[in-house]
Amino acid sequence: MAAEIATRPPHPFIEGWHYFRQNKGALAGLIVFLAFVVIAALSPWLAPYSPDAQDRAAVLVPPFWQEGGSTAHLLGTDAVGRDLLSRIMYGGRWSLFIGLIVIVISMSGGILLGLSAAFARGFVDTLIMRVLDVLLAIPSLLLALVVVAILGPGLFNAMFAVALVYMPHYARLTRGSAMSELQKDYVTASRVAGASVWRLMFRTVLPNCAPPLIVQATLGFSTAVLDMAALGFLGMGAQPPTPEWGTMLADAREFILRAWWVVTFPGLAILISVLAVNLMGDGLRDVLDPKLKRS
Amino acid sequence: MLRFFLSRIAVLIPTFLGVTLVAFLFIRLLPGDPVEMMAGERGTSPERHAELMARFGFDRPWWEQYATFLGNVLHGDLGNSIVTKAPVLTEFLTLFPATLELSICAILFAIVFGLPAGVLAASRRGTIFDHGVMAATLTGYSMPIFWWGLLLIILFSGILGWTPVSGRIDLLYFFEPVTGFMLIDSLLSDQDGAFMSAFSHLVLPTIVLGTIPLAVIARQTRSAMLEVLSEDYVRTAKAKGLPTRRVVGLHAFRNALIPVVTTIGLQTGVLLAGAILTETIFSWPGVGKWLIDSIFRRDYPSVQGGLLLIASVVMIVNLLVDLTYGLIDPRIRHGR
Numbered sequence: 001m002a003a004e005i006a007t008r009p010p011h012p013f014i015e016g017w018h019y020f021r022q023n024k025g026a027l028a029g030l031i032v033f034l035a036f037v038v039i040a041a042l043s044p045w046l047a048p049y050s051p052d053a054q055d056r057a058a059v060l061v062p063p064f065w066q067e068g069g070s071t072a073h074l075l076g077t078d079a080v081g082r083d084l085l086s087r088i089m090y091g092g093r094w095s096l097f098i099g100l101i102v103i104v105i106s107m108s109g110g111i112l113l114g115l116s117a118a119f120a121r122g123f124v125d126t127l128i129m130r131v132l133d134v135l136l137a138i139p140s141l142l143l144a145l146v147v148v149a150i151l152g153p154g155l156f157n158a159m160f161a162v163a164l165v166y167m168p169h170y171a172r173l174t175r176g177s178a179m180s181e182l183q184k185d186y187v188t189a190s191r192v193a194g195a196s197v198w199r200l201m202f203r204t205v206l207p208n209c210a211p212p213l214i215v216q217a218t219l220g221f222s223t224a225v226l227d228m229a230a231l232g233f234l235g236m237g238a239q240p241p242t243p244e245w246g247t248m249l250a251d252a253r254e255f256i257l258r259a260w261w262v263v264t265f266p267g268l269a270i271l272i273s274v275l276a277v278n279l280m281g282d283g284l285r286d287v288l289d290p291k292l293k294r295s
Numbered sequence: 296m297l298r299f300f301l302s303r304i305a306v307l308i309p310t311f312l313g314v315t316l317v318a319f320l321f322i323r324l325l326p327g328d329p330v331e332m333m334a335g336e337r338g339t340s341p342e343r344h345a346e347l348m349a350r351f352g353f354d355r356p357w358w359e360q361y362a363t364f365l366g367n368v369l370h371g372d373l374g375n376s377i378v379t380k381a382p383v384l385t386e387f388l389t390l391f392p393a394t395l396e397l398s399i400c401a402i403l404f405a406i407v408f409g410l411p412a413g414v415l416a417a418s419r420r421g422t423i424f425d426h427g428v429m430a431a432t433l434t435g436y437s438m439p440i441f442w443w444g445l446l447l448i449i450l451f452s453g454i455l456g457w458t459p460v461s462g463r464i465d466l467l468y469f470f471e472p473v474t475g476f477m478l479i480d481s482l483l484s485d486q487d488g489a490f491m492s493a494f495s496h497l498v499l500p501t502i503v504l505g506t507i508p509l510a511v512i513a514r515q516t517r518s519a520m521l522e523v524l525s526e527d528y529v530r531t532a533k534a535k536g537l538p539t540r541r542v543v544g545l546h547a548f549r550n551a552l553i554p555v556v557t558t559i560g561l562q563t564g565v566l567l568a569g570a571i572l573t574e575t576i577f578s579w580p581g582v583g584k585w586l587i588d589s590i591f592r593r594d595y596p597s598v599q600g601g602l603l604l605i606a607s608v609v610m611i612v613n614l615l616v617d618l619t620y621g622l623i624d625p626r627i628r629h630g631r
């Protein structure tokens with residue numbers, strides 16, 4: 001007897017991980033992103049100070065390696081003597097969590113609309129898609145600003161606005177892949193077997209539309225973090241003294257020519273986390289959705 | 296060809312109507328009714344309130360109000376600013392050249408650096424140069440541009456003192472706008488140093504606004520070039536013994552250009568959204584800054600008009616890109 005040959009293919013997750021691991025950039029992105037998440041999650045224990053603690057004796061202290069800086073405040077302090085490093089660590093909780101929530105809201109809405117359009121066809125489909133076309137015709141930041149102008153500035157309103165702005169992307173993607181899945185025999189079989197519309201939508205069709213959605217969600221996460229930071233920067237998102245990274249930059253603007261560190265570090269945190277997620281997203285796309293080409 | 300043109304335009308009409316509806320609903324969705332909003336904090340008596348509601352037609356059914364609004368929009372009447380009382384359209388048109396000048400410079404900057412970077416990266420695939428371009432463009436693509444602007448101000452205005460921090464030109468210079476483009480007007484004005492002043496004001500905002508389009512154009516050019524370089528006709532051209540420079544520059548580049556042109560055109564939305572942030576950072580007197588200021592001043596008719604006009608500009612440019620695409624590539628216009 002010949003040696004037993006492994007007949008079972010590896011689990012899709014393991015196979016995917018195998019390919020993902022070979023993409024060094026994606027792996028680096030994942031590691032950096034996880035590091036950010038861990039630091040943000042553990043900030044109450046890791047951060048040297050509370051994000052709101054003001055040290056009146058140490059206002060606009062430069063980072064430790066510059067003259068006048070001290071190791072008491074590694075990255076220096078801001079205009080009211082708050083420790084920048086601590087604020088950035090706590091800020092990760094806001095910025096990354098906000099990004100996550102925005103994506104969850106926007107993806108859920110998008111999936112629901114996309115599946116409805118694909119299943120209903122006809123008038124409902126046309127109506128949904130035309131409405132989405134209108135939303136897509138307006139530049140994203142502009143639309144988000146207008147929605148915030150209606151609802152009033154604030155963290156939750158800004159999150160809702162950004163989620164609404166990106167919903168059409170998920171809806172279109174879901175509709176597209178659901179339409180092509182609906183043509184396939186397994187769906188017909190399931191329908192003939194008496195599966196309800198809900199079951200067809202969420203158990204039969206949706207899992208097969210997942211790969212492009214996961215890729216879009218990863219890349220969308222970075223856009224959501226950027227847009228929320230932009231709204232915070234414009235004074236429309238999270239309000240001071242929330243240590244959200246974009247809001248921190250808005251606070252720091254008047255000191256740019258006097259204290260470079262107050263401006264540099266929060267932005268660097270945004271850039272690095274967004275870059276890490278984009279690298280990760282590119283890697284995921286190559287694994288999950290070889291058809292989509294990088295642009 | 297005419298059919299292709301007409302069909303493209305026909306597709307746009309429902310979207311344009313949708314955008315007008317969004318703009319119309321914007322004012323209606325605000326808390327409080329429009330008369331209270333115009334009256335501001337002083338408030339009005341109930342009788343006066345009712346009279347004003349009737350005069351502006353706010354007591355009629357919403358679809359009648361929308362029809363009136365649409366009619367006004369099509370006649371170029373976008374209402375008046377609550378703050379300055381001037382027509383919104385006039386305000387927009389006064390400020391738009393500043394945004395247009397900045398956007399044109401930004402996209403030129405992005406093309407001038409992005410195209411060659413993409414072509415060179417593709418023709419030297421896998422080298423350090425290629426990896427460098429890919430890393431740099433991914434960073435550019437991930438850049439929070441408002442922060443990028445602040446960094447450049449710190450470096451070039453703060454430390455090096457090369458460029459001014461804000462505005463379009465030094466206050467020393469004054470001349471009547473002819474074209475609305477400061478670079479051209481300053482040349483026409485014949486004042487010493489005016490052009491250099493305008494130019495130095497424009498440099499940083501151009502770089503900031505052009506960064507994301509540059510990254511997108513470079514990456515798109517690279518991938519289009521890679522695709523074309525593996526085509527048979529490129530292999531044939533190489534086999535004929537043509538120098539690489541000629542194969543890459545002439546045979547491959549011209550064919551890779553088609554998707555790139557579309558990408559460039561589709562950056563309009565990115566540019567106008569980016570202009571909101573860029574103009575705010577550099578106090579650039581364009582429509583982006585005006586829009587933000589209008590939101591803060593609760594000047595809602597201006598926000599409404601700005602939304603409608605900016606969305607229209609994006610739609611028109613996208614239509615032009617679509618039509619150009621049909622002109623360059625006959626497969627597109629006959630395919631539909």
